[in-house]
Amino acid sequence: MPETNMDIKKNKEAVSDVFEFELPKNEVESDLSIGERGTIMIPVEVVSVKSKSYVFRKVKKAGIEGEFKPETAEEMRERFPVEE
Numbered sequence: 001m002p003e004t005n006m007d008i009k010k011n012k013e014a015v016s017d018v019f020e021f022e023l024p025k026n027e028v029e030s031d032l033s034i035g036e037r038g039t040i041m042i043p044v045e046v047v048s049v050k051s052k053s054y055v056f057r058k059v060k061k062a063g064i065e066g067e068f069k070p071e072t073a074e075e076m077r078e079r080f081p082v083e084e
Contacts, residue, residue: 027062028040036068036070037071038068038069043058043061
């Protein structure tokens with residue numbers, strides 16, 4: 001099962017929840033580098049419904065949708081807004 005971290009208490013400056021998880025390389029079946037961006041599709045089922053959230057369980061192998069590539073300058077600007 002992937003490890004997850006959604007604790008914003010450790011990063012008080014965060015603007016959204018942190019969601020990190022780990023998948024085995026043989027499941028992803030791709031040679032990736034740190035900093036590349038892309039989309040992973042993870043088949044899930046809903047296992048719990050709470051008042052403000054849902055809990056999901058991975059049910060099948062995850063897969064890459066499209067390709068992973070380095071972050072563009074425009075994506076960086078969106079992630080780090082410049083104050084005027």
